[in-house]
Amino acid sequence: IAGITQAPTSQILAAGRRMTLRCTQDMRHNAMYWYRQDLGLGLRLIHYSNTAGTTGKGEVPDGYSVSRANTDDFPLTLASAVPSQTSVYFCASSSGTSSYNEQFFGPGTRLTVL
Amino acid sequence: AQSVAQPEDQVNVAEGNPLTVKCTYSVSGNPYLFWYVQYPNRGLQFLLKYITGDNLVKGSYGFEAEFNKSQTSFHLKKPSALVSDSALYFCAVRFGGFKTIFGAGTRLFVKA
Numbered sequence: 001i002a003g004i005t006q007a008p009t010s011q012i013l014a015a016g017r018r019m020t021l022r023c024t025q026d027m028r029h030n031a032m033y034w035y036r037q038d039l040g041l042g043l044r045l046i047h048y049s050n051t052a053g054t055t056g057k058g059e060v061p062d063g064y065s066v067s068r069a070n071t072d073d074f075p076l077t078l079a080s081a082v083p084s085q086t087s088v089y090f091c092a093s094s095s096g097t098s099s100y101n102e103q104f105f106g107p108g109t110r111l112t113v114l
Numbered sequence: 115a116q117s118v119a120q121p122e123d124q125v126n127v128a129e130g131n132p133l134t135v136k137c138t139y140s141v142s143g144n145p146y147l148f149w150y151v152q153y154p155n156r157g158l159q160f161l162l163k164y165i166t167g168d169n170l171v172k173g174s175y176g177f178e179a180e181f182n183k184s185q186t187s188f189h190l191k192k193p194s195a196l197v198s199d200s201a202l203y204f205c206a207v208r209f210g211g212f213k214t215i216f217g218a219g220t221r222l223f224v225k226a
Contacts, residue, residue: 044216
């Protein structure tokens, strides 16, 4: 069982380009999340999805969009990348959206926007 | 405002000694508290959580944490540190379903 996979592992992107970060889980978890990790700031929630077909905004959603066409996949799209979006991006999932459910994280995508 | 604080950027401890990584929180209502560990170039891994009941929670790899409601703290502890425990540790509080606030992280360095 792979858990959560993310692609690409890393990417260098020119400012203004469009980029989609891929995330797939095989645990049949209902809830999925995208976080960005920046030094000294911990993890901040970008977008989340409670179940297939629904999405919501997190703490830092501007410049990002997501879709949840099925249970397994939760891609994150940067429509027009900017240097401030340079970060490490983590996809996560949990079996439910109850506050007591722990989250499972993917290995991350390191994105550099120049 | 809801917040989680990890007051130490780094904790240094000798192998075999007890370790403590501190976490305090400010959340309205009853919090659900978590500790995660991150090894280099990896995603976060769940260690333990406090939901309700006994204030001392035991988790993976010999770690435990003590919930103290009056001090709004949830410190991570281990009786005897290992070099392999060296990693980045995150405290998190979850509330309102999907909402999770992470602390900034504390780097634990265990010296042989």
